[in-house]
Amino acid sequence: xxxxxxxxxxxxxxxxxxxxxxxxxxxxxxxxxxxxxxxxxxxxxxxxxxxxxxxxxxxxxxxxxxxxxxxxxxxxxxxxxxxxxxxxxxxxxxxxxxxxxxxxxxxxxxxxxxxxxxxxxxxxxxxxxxxxxxxxxxxxxxxxxxxxxxxxxxxxxxxxxxxxxxxxxxxxxxxxxxxxxxxxxxxxxxxxxxxxxxxxxxxxxxxxxxxxxxxxxxxxxxxxxxxxxxxxxxxxxxxxxxxxxxxxxxxxxxxxxxxxxxxxxxxxxxxxxxxxxxxxxxxxxxxxxxxxxxxxxxxxxxxxxxxxxxxxxxxxxxxxxxxxxxxxxxxxxxxxxxxxxxxxxxxxxxxxxxxxxxxxxxxxx
Amino acid sequence: xxxxxxxxxxxxxxxxxxxxxxxxxxxxxxxxxxxxxxxxxxxxxxxxxxxxxxxxxxxxxxxxxxxxxxxxxxxxxxxxxxxxxxxxxxxxxxxxxxxxxxxxxxxxxxxxxxxxxxxxxxxxxxxxxxxxxxxxxxxxxxxxxxxxxxxxxxxxxxxxxxxxxxxxxxxxxxxxxxxxxxxxxxxxxxxxxxxxxxxxxxxxxxxxxxxxxxxxxxxxxxxxxxxxxxxxxxxxxxxxxxxxxxxxxxxxxxxxxxxxxxxxxxxxxxxxxxxxxxxxxxxxxxxxxxxxxxxxxxxxxxxxxxxxxxxxxxxx
Numbered sequence: 001x002x003x004x005x006x007x008x009x010x011x012x013x014x015x016x017x018x019x020x021x022x023x024x025x026x027x028x029x030x031x032x033x034x035x036x037x038x039x040x041x042x043x044x045x046x047x048x049x050x051x052x053x054x055x056x057x058x059x060x061x062x063x064x065x066x067x068x069x070x071x072x073x074x075x076x077x078x079x080x081x082x083x084x085x086x087x088x089x090x091x092x093x094x095x096x097x098x099x100x101x102x103x104x105x106x107x108x109x110x111x112x113x114x115x116x117x118x119x120x121x122x123x124x125x126x127x128x129x130x131x132x133x134x135x136x137x138x139x140x141x142x143x144x145x146x147x148x149x150x151x152x153x154x155x156x157x158x159x160x161x162x163x164x165x166x167x168x169x170x171x172x173x174x175x176x177x178x179x180x181x182x183x184x185x186x187x188x189x190x191x192x193x194x195x196x197x198x199x200x201x202x203x204x205x206x207x208x209x210x211x212x213x214x215x216x217x218x219x220x221x222x223x224x225x226x227x228x229x230x231x232x233x234x235x236x237x238x239x240x241x242x243x244x245x246x247x248x249x250x251x252x253x254x255x256x257x258x259x260x261x262x263x264x265x266x267x268x269x270x271x272x273x274x275x276x277x278x279x280x281x282x283x284x285x286x287x288x289x290x291x292x293x294x295x296x297x298x299x300x301x302x303x304x305x306x307x308x309x310x311x312x313x314x315x316x317x318x319x320x321x322x323x324x325x326x327x328x329x330x331x332x333x334x335x336x337x338x339x340x341x342x343x344x345x346x347x348x349x350x351x352x353x354x355x356x357x358x359x360x361x362x363x364x365x
Numbered sequence: 366x367x368x369x370x371x372x373x374x375x376x377x378x379x380x381x382x383x384x385x386x387x388x389x390x391x392x393x394x395x396x397x398x399x400x401x402x403x404x405x406x407x408x409x410x411x412x413x414x415x416x417x418x419x420x421x422x423x424x425x426x427x428x429x430x431x432x433x434x435x436x437x438x439x440x441x442x443x444x445x446x447x448x449x450x451x452x453x454x455x456x457x458x459x460x461x462x463x464x465x466x467x468x469x470x471x472x473x474x475x476x477x478x479x480x481x482x483x484x485x486x487x488x489x490x491x492x493x494x495x496x497x498x499x500x501x502x503x504x505x506x507x508x509x510x511x512x513x514x515x516x517x518x519x520x521x522x523x524x525x526x527x528x529x530x531x532x533x534x535x536x537x538x539x540x541x542x543x544x545x546x547x548x549x550x551x552x553x554x555x556x557x558x559x560x561x562x563x564x565x566x567x568x569x570x571x572x573x574x575x576x577x578x579x580x581x582x583x584x585x586x587x588x589x590x591x592x593x594x595x596x597x598x599x600x601x602x603x604x605x606x607x608x609x610x611x612x613x614x615x616x617x618x619x620x621x622x623x624x625x626x627x628x629x630x631x632x633x634x635x636x637x638x639x640x641x642x643x644x645x646x647x648x649x650x651x652x653x654x655x656x657x658x659x660x661x662x663x664x665x666x667x668x669x670x671x672x673x674x675x676x677x678x679x680x681x
Contacts, residue, residue, distance in 0.1 A: 052576050072580045079580045085573035089595040099581035150581070
């Protein structure tokens with residue numbers, strides 16, 4: 001078990017920068033998820049922690065020890081690959097026991113530890129099978145088994161559920177988190193799926209173009225996004241942005257968008273007039289005819305317990321999540337009431353969140 | 366009736382299947398008849414082998430094989446009748462032709478030379494080729510493309526074009542008529558083919574396997590040995606067959622550079638003709654035995670050979 005500390009990590013490939021000055025700390029026993037679209041540098045960061053790529057600059061500390069330039073095999077970490085990388089010429093038992101073989105563990109102990117891990121993952125019945133005939137979920141468990149059996153300092157996982165079908169994925173998300181709760185090993189998990197990240201992580205780093213946009217708990221990331229990119233990446237449907245032009249003063253607790261005064265968390269900084277965006281999650285919008293913020297309904301998407309209503313306002317199109325029972329019709333004029341304490345403010349030009357009572361504490365990486 | 370299914374543009378009809386089958390059988394016959402004729406000749410008596418019209422039905426005889434493995438001297442009938450009774454079949458047929466066996470022929474040592482040189486050079490070419498291919502496949506080699514082209518370019522000229530310089534070089538170095546010299550020569554010719562073929566096979570093995578092994582505590586060499594090699598066996602086998610076939614069949618260099626102790630079977634077999642008349646059964650017997658190792662090797666590894674031929678087109 002170990003703490004992972006990444007300091008100003010940078011990786012350049014010929015001609016482009018994959019990772020720019022990333023810094024973060026994964027505490028001992030934490031489940032840390034790096035989230036971002038493909039090509040954002042999350043896998044490169046993971047491979048640098050593993051020792052499969054050497055950084056251009058920066059440091060990686062594992063339990064206080066500088067491992068930046070150490071070989072992968074000297075770092076005592078385990079890696080689960082996206083395509084599992086199970087050795088096709090070995091059966092399940094040999095695959096799981098393979099890491100122990102090189103450590104000079106006696107055969108009897110290898111056997112015992114493989115059995116123990118197989119029981120933990122409920123794959124003890126397939127130990128003598130060839131890995132080529134296994135179903136996706138079982139391959140996944142064998143790959144996990146090979147990682148766990150060594151009792152490494154930490155686990156690194158590169159989109160390990162990416163190839164499973166969605167039904168199985170939900171099951172494995174649950175299993176992975178449960179496994180983490182049981183063995184409590186520091187885990188770095190890379191994914192592009194925000195639902196996976198939200199349901200498993202203790203801490204999330206949202207990455208884009210080689211930069212960590214925000215580092216925080218799932219709640220922080222969802223409720224207090226540090227940038228418009230994060231706000232837009234998280235949630236389905238994502239956060240709505242109402243565009244307006246205004247100046248801000250510290251202590252203000254409302255903004256005016258097209259004659260509608262909207263109450264929001266107290267603003268903590270002064271701003272000269274600029275293009276701004278008010279961020280609101282779909283679930284924080286109600287239909288309320290008394291509201292001055294009005295728009296026309298374009299359509300609705302029925303989801304069973306709720307429905308998503310698309311409303312065109314003068315400040316932009318918004319999607320609201322309202323109870324499924326409410327009856328709405330396309331073309332109807334409606335008023336929108338926003339849930340004040342959960343609103344975010346952004347500066348459109350930079351995409352950064354403006355400090356308010358809500359965003360205070362939302363760190364920006 | 367013609368059928369079209371979702372899986373093929375033109376579904377084979379029974380008639381077209383029969384036509385295809387006939388063509389394949391005819392082709393197989395055309396290719397196999399010379400081999401059968403060689404084998405048949407090897408079990409004919411010398412008069413039968415040159416009979417005209419050629420004999421298809423004949424009484425088999427092992428005389429060709431006796432003549433292949435022995436040297437004989439001509440003797441007077443009186444001397445032959447004074448000898449004790451013939452000890453074995455070969456003695457008997459030799460005496461019928463007024464000859465006695467003088468000793469073993471050079472065929473066996475030449476055949477062993479062929480085995481040593483062909484398998485030795487195949488091993489070297491595949492060994493060096495695997496290491497080079499792995500290096501080119503996995504590491505950033507400076508000027509990799511130019512080096513690979515250079516390696517390939519050594520095959521662009523028929524090897525025999527450099528026969529004279531090699532002959533002179535070998536004479537200076539004392540490598541003429543030595544097994545080592547022939548192994549080096551065939552390795553040099555084969556290694557470019559081996560590098561290119563094996564690079565294709567190793568490129569297909571995902572890097573994740575070695576990366577997983579290296580994270581699991583193995584060195585690069587260990588992961589190469591324990592994870593990459595077992596998965597490259599198909600490619601290695603296919604490459605080995607190609608190298609072996611070349612080294613086994615090679616005639617020109619062998620004729621030029623070997624004449625005595627290191628002579629291989631291909632230049633030796635024609636010399637049998639000269640020993641005591643045109644002994645076609647002995648030549649055919651030598652050829653038949655010469656075919657066996659390559660036949661066994663190819664039949665054992667036929668699946669890999671097929672994959673080697675279609676490599677790149679078929680994925681595992």
